[in-house]
Amino acid sequence: xxxxxxxxxxxxxxxxxxxxxxxxxxxxxxxxxxxxxxxxxxxxxxxxxxxxxxxxxxxxxxxxxxxxxxxxxxxxxxx
Amino acid sequence: xxxxxxxxxxxxxxxxxxxxxxxxxxxxxxxxxxxxxxxxxxxxxxxxxxxxxxxxxxxxxxxxxxxxxxxxxxxxxxxxxxxxxxxxxxxxxxxxxxxxxxxxxxxxxxxxxxxxxxxxxxxxxxxxxxxxxxxxxxxxxxxxxxxxxxxxxxxxxxxxxxxxxxxxxxxxxxxxxxxxxxxxxxxxxxxxxxxxxxxxxxxxxxxxxxxxxxxxxxxxxxxxxxxxxxxxxxxxxxxxx
Numbered sequence: 051x052x053x054x055x056x057x058x059x060x061x062x063x064x065x066x067x068x069x070x071x072x073x074x075x076x077x078x079x080x081x082x083x084x085x086x087x088x089x090x091x092x093x094x095x096x097x098x099x100x101x102x103x104x105x106x107x108x109x110x111x112x113x114x115x116x117x118x119x120x121x122x123x124x125x126x127x128x129x
Numbered sequence: 130x131x132x133x134x135x136x137x138x139x140x141x142x143x144x145x146x147x148x149x150x151x152x153x154x155x156x157x158x159x160x161x162x163x164x165x166x167x168x169x170x171x172x173x174x175x176x177x178x179x180x181x182x183x184x185x186x187x188x189x190x191x192x193x194x195x196x197x198x199x200x201x202x203x204x205x206x207x208x209x210x211x212x213x214x215x216x217x218x219x220x221x222x223x224x225x226x227x228x229x230x231x232x233x234x235x236x237x238x239x240x241x242x243x244x245x246x247x248x249x250x251x252x253x254x255x256x257x258x259x260x261x262x263x264x265x266x267x268x269x270x271x272x273x274x275x276x277x278x279x280x281x282x283x284x285x286x287x288x289x290x291x292x293x294x295x296x297x298x299x300x301x302x303x304x305x306x307x308x309x310x311x312x313x314x315x316x317x318x319x320x321x322x323x324x325x326x327x328x329x330x331x332x333x334x335x336x337x338x339x340x341x342x343x344x345x346x347x348x349x350x351x352x353x354x355x356x357x358x359x360x361x362x363x364x365x366x367x368x369x370x
Contacts, residue, residue, distance in 0.1 A: 059232075062277075062279065063232060063277055064232065064235055064275065064277070064311055066233055066234070066235050066236070066237050066311075067233065067237065070237060090186075115186070115190060115191075115194070116186070118187055118190065118223065118230055120222075120228075120229060120230040120277070120278070120279070121230045121232055121277055
């Protein structure tokens with residue numbers, strides 16, 4: 051079983067990496083790229099198959115360590 | 130006065146801090162490994178710059194869970210003096226001892242240069258030896274020094290006079306050109322509401338000796354010493370507005 055966690059910068063936070071990637075995509079000729087946000091993706095391998103038991107623990111870990119709630123949002127799935 | 134200079138795996142400004150505090154300021158300065166659970170009988174804590182835990186995940190994010198940081202939190206909450214420099218500032222924000230966070234420089238470049246800092250208030254142990262409104266010169270060296278906080282936190286920092294250092298031109302103007310990393314309100318350093326915890330991106334320990342022709346940074350450490358010794362401030366306090 052795996053937790054798959056996606057962490058993205060909050061909208062209000064300057065995302066210079068996203069802007070740079072967007073500009074590069076535009077230079078490559080991709081039209082209609084409205085915005086790019088660069089974040090992080092984590093996979094955590096978990097023991098057992100009790101997804102509901104893991105959910106609050108993963109949520110807590112995201113809040114305390116894996117993301118910084120001041121600057122980042124996160125969401126995750128366990129499968 | 131006894132200073133404890135923390136050492137994490139990847140700290141690299143710890144020796145500079147111990148040198149300045151011991152050999153220039155003439156005080157006792159000891160290294161304290163991050164696995165220690167007690168600060169002993171220290172009078173102030175320095176969280177130095179560097180790349181603790183290789184900046185993995187986020188700058189300062191792993192270091193906040195080192196055993197020594199629990200002791201630092203207790204020390205700070207009891208009113209002890211704590212200064213975090215560069216990576217130390219990032220760690221103090223991650224631990225929640227200071228509001229906000231430091232994110233990637235807007236230019237995406239590592240900036241290593243001298244900057245001018247305006248010191249708006251003398252009302253802190255860290256700035257009490259610096260005339261309010263004056264400009265000091267101290268170097269920076271960081272890739273992730275762009276200060277961010279939400280509007281509410283920024284308003285609180287302003288209304289409580291918690292902004293201790295702002296990037297400015299040599300004439301003291303907080304322009305966009307003078308801002309090396311995109312920090313909101315040109316913030317280079319702040320203190321907590323109780324004014325005993327300071328975080329700053331610039332490196333005062335690299336500008337603390339006249340032989341280097343740069344000693345403005347020493348006034349920050351002198352301020353901590355003067356506060357500890359209970360000396361009166363050397364210049365007139367800022368008039369209440």
